[in-house]
Amino acid sequence: MVVKSEDGRDLRSFRFKDEDKSQEVRAVExxxxxxxxxxxxxxxxxxxxxxxxxxxxxxxxxxxxxxxxxxxxxxxxxxxxxxxxxxxxxxxxxxxxKYVGHCAFRGLGFYPDGQPFGPKVDYIYGRGVRAGFVPVSPTKVYWFICFNSSSPGPKITDPSVLKKQAVELVQKWPSELLNIIDTTPDDTIIRTPLVDxxxxxxxxxxxxxxxxxxxxxxxxxxxxxxxxxxxxxxxxxxxxxxxxxxxxxxxxxxxxxxxxxxxxxxxxxxxxxxxxxxxxxTLLQWDNPVVCSVRNNVVIPKLVQVGPLLEHTNFDCEPL
Ligand SMILES: Cc1cc2nc3c(=O)[nH]c(=O)nc-3n(C[C@H](O)[C@H](O)[C@H](O)COP(=O)(O)OP(=O)(O)OC[C@H]3O[C@@H](n4cnc5c(N)ncnc54)[C@H](O)[C@@H]3O)c2cc1C
The missing domain is CATH 3.50.50.60 (FAD/NAD(P)-binding domain)
Structure with missing residues (x-):
């Protein structure tokens, strides 16, 4: 996994297996x-x-x-x-x-001649906006953008409007992400208010x-x-x-x-x-510039221990 800032700087990269031997990520469509x-x-x-x-x-x-x-x-x-x-x-x-104060765009970039990415998850952290992408097949790459919004907003059914809104959120972010959004067929883009x-x-x-x-x-x-x-x-x-x-x-x-x-x-x-x-x-959606700077320059590169953070995924529900 690679974590970057919105200006494209690498903040941290690690292999799940090095952090916790039982870990692996599988992205499934x-x-x-x-x-x-x-x-x-x-x-x-x-x-x-x-x-x-x-x-x-x-x-x-x-x-x-x-x-x-x-x-x-x-x-x-x-x-x-x-x-x-x-x-x-x-x-x-x-x-x-209950609506928690942020929404997510999701989409599936499509590369008919094969997608160019390795088997890794890319995360990009901005202020009140974060995004990520991961390959899900030889031709498809899943991406998401999570952003703060005081209300869930109106239901938008026109997919080209959704794409435009998603691009506006990350206009100045690394071009890799923008290229994936660009390859995404409009009708695979959805916007979801996040609730729990x-x-x-x-x-x-x-x-x-x-x-x-x-x-x-x-x-x-x-x-x-x-x-x-x-x-x-x-x-x-x-x-x-x-x-x-x-x-x-x-x-x-x-x-x-x-x-x-x-x-x-x-x-x-x-x-x-x-x-x-x-x-x-709530922590990841912080938009205060000072807090985000400390997160990007101290917490993510130096303090976060990834193994314990992933502990929740180690659950065995035993075979049927
Ligand atoms: C942005 C985002 C990212 C996510 N990322 C992850 C992730 O990385 N990993 C992960 O594990 N989870 C992730 N999730 C969560 C995951 O999508 C859901 O937890 C999962 O889909 C729940 O599955 P479900 O079968 O309970 O419900 P759903 O997948 O919502 O399926 C419900 C089904 O019920 C049907 N239905 C609805 N109303 C009716 C009705 N009245 N009559 C009959 N049928 C009906 C629907 O058509 C649908 O087929 C993510 C969610 C979001 C929003």
Whole structure:
């Protein structure tokens, strides 16, 4: 990984393996990850484009799901993995995720003849703005720009406007980043207000209610500052699958206990991470010039110990 300042100066570079032997970074394109997971399932087990409109519990204890196309499904178990605006979480009494004061642009630079970068992550720190890029395939490079904004701002649907706004934020930054943005097809650029939800014990509802349970961002939206949101969603899935399999093998009566036990096991992992990601984001988004100068000239090059900072990624959810 290489960390630079906005004027292109190298502040620090290191290899993850040198900092902590168990460390490595893998950048995966979302589309490839989802396709790979979906391919493990029997054909036709996924029904796409099924937007949930309404959810209610029936007298028989089953859960009725109504989709926007009018389809009604009666479910024995519902796993709500429907992201930060989860209608399932809302129905279970969770509050809306809270905007944390910064937004992110993301995009995928496309190099049809092969991208020129080595397998490393580049970070660039500015004042109240930071950016990064990493190759995700022989032809694609993922990039992001995170910037302070007092409000989430209006929803912009014109992708060329998004690209223009992203470029304006880093106009005078190293040309490498600007070139990647330039190679990015407009329609892969998105702008996301960053949000999280802190799951205070006794105040927040539990992860499950009867036979309805939440997984991933639907339960624990966290800011991306530690790069752990999707990783935690995958960990959730492994733990939940193991608990459910064991409950179903020993009779359906224990399903509710299994879902509740999943929530208790996962909470100590995801609650501290949500808080830590939020605090790291606040530190990294500082825009005070004096603070940023100390960060660039003292903290990053001389003080930060990378190994302990990466400790949170060393989590073993054990195989299924
Ligand atoms: C800028 C940024 C950078 C990030 N970087 C990283 C990173 O480096 N590493 C990392 O691990 N994580 C990262 N994350 C977090 C990661 O993207 C999320 O944590 C992850 O996508 C959560 O997965 P999920 O399946 O829970 O939810 P989602 O990926 O949001 O999936 C939810 C699904 O539910 C569907 N859905 C929504 N509403 C309905 C409805 N009403 N009915 C039916 N379906 C519905 C959606 O269409 C979607 O398919 C980042 C996030 C952001 C914003």
């Amino acid at each position: 979302r589309r490839i990850l989802l396709g790979t997971l979906a391919d493990q399932l029997p054909p036709d087990s996924i029904r796409f484009s099924s937007k949930l409109l309404k959810i209610e519990r029936t007298e028989s204890g089953e859960t009725l799901l109504e989709l926007t196309d009018g389809t009604r499904l009666s479910a024995k178990i519902v796993i709500g993995c429907d992201g930060i605006r989860s209608p399932v979480a809302k129905w279970m009494g969770f509050s809306e995720p 939800r802190w799951l205070w014990p006794t105040i927040s509802p539990p992860a499950s209610a009867g036979r309805v349970v939440l997984v991933g961002d639907a339960w624990h939206p966290m800011t991306p500052n530690l790069g752990q949101g999707a990783c935690c969603a995958l960990e959730d899935a492994v733990v939940l699958a193991r608990k459910l399999a064991s409950a179903l093998n020993s009779g359906p009566a224990t399903v509710e206990d299994a879902l509740s036990s999943y929530g208790s096991e996962r909470w100590p992992r995801i609650f501290p991470l949500t808080i830590r990601a939020n605090l790291v984001g």
